[in-house]
Amino acid sequence: MANAVKRATIYFDPLVHKALKLKAIEKSTSVSELVNQAVKVALAEDYEDLSAFEERAEEPLLSFDEMVKKLKKNGRI
Numbered sequence: 001m002a003n004a005v006k007r008a009t010i011y012f013d014p015l016v017h018k019a020l021k022l023k024a025i026e027k028s029t030s031v032s033e034l035v036n037q038a039v040k041v042a043l044a045e046d047y048e049d050l051s052a053f054e055e056r057a058e059e060p061l062l063s064f065d066e067m068v069k070k071l072k073k074n075g076r077i
Helices: 014-027 031-055 064-073
Strands: none
Touching: 014 031
């Protein structure tokens, strides 16, 4: 079974659960599918963030003080 799904127990705040159930009804889907899609989006965003960090790994680091001075110099603050 290459596409077997895994089962997990997730505990939601009651209001979050109610909102998920209502959205699932509105979208004609299941709460499981809504959660699965949300997790996929979050993981994709994490992957993009990690890729961006790797691309910028060789850039010089600025201290907080240096950054504030740079922002002041450029009229940003």
